[in-house]
Amino acid sequence: xxxxxxxxxxxxxxxxxxxxxxxxxxxxxxxxxxxxxxxxxxxxxxxxxxxxxxxxxxxxxxxxxxxxxxxxxxxxxxxxxxxxxxxxxxxxxxxxxxxxxxxxxxxxxxxxxxxxxxxxxxxxxxxxxxxxxxxxxxxxx
Numbered sequence: 133x134x135x136x137x138x139x140x141x142x143x144x145x146x147x148x149x150x151x152x153x154x155x156x157x158x159x160x161x162x163x164x165x166x167x168x169x170x171x172x173x174x175x176x177x178x179x180x181x182x183x184x185x186x187x188x189x190x191x192x193x194x195x196x197x198x199x200x201x202x203x204x205x206x207x208x209x210x211x212x213x214x215x216x217x218x219x220x221x222x223x224x225x226x227x228x229x230x231x232x233x234x235x236x237x238x239x240x241x242x243x244x245x246x247x248x249x250x251x252x253x254x255x256x257x258x259x260x261x262x263x264x265x266x267x268x269x270x271x272x273x
Contacts, residue, residue: 176220193263
């Protein structure tokens with residue numbers, strides 16, 4: 133029985149490779165589940181893979197606990213994220229597409245407990261959950 137799927141990235145195509153005896157993969161987390169876990173002890177690490185402008189000043193805002201690692205920079209940041217290998221990681225993007233690609237990369241790099249926020253920040257906002265918004269810049273005044 134397959135308990136985890138890791139991913140190999142080859143020519144930007146994901147290939148599933150099963151592994152036995154590993155941590156079960158929960159590929160998605162619903163917004164309401166994430167919201168509930170953020171207030172609990174042992175909350176997951178939130179990694180937002182949107183670009184810098186989207187993360188810091190985009191109209192969707194950002195989850196307060198999130199760190200930003202833009203998807204194109206993720207391969208170069210894998211070593212820096214090593215301290216997160218032992219914790220649950222939730223990846224966030226605008227809709228979920230970039231976060232799903234990031235999940236494949238992290239799983240291929242040996243991160244076992246990685247999930248994607250289903251619907252991304254659009255869903256988070258649709259449900260009215262708390263977020264940080266960009267401060268007003270002079271151009272918006």
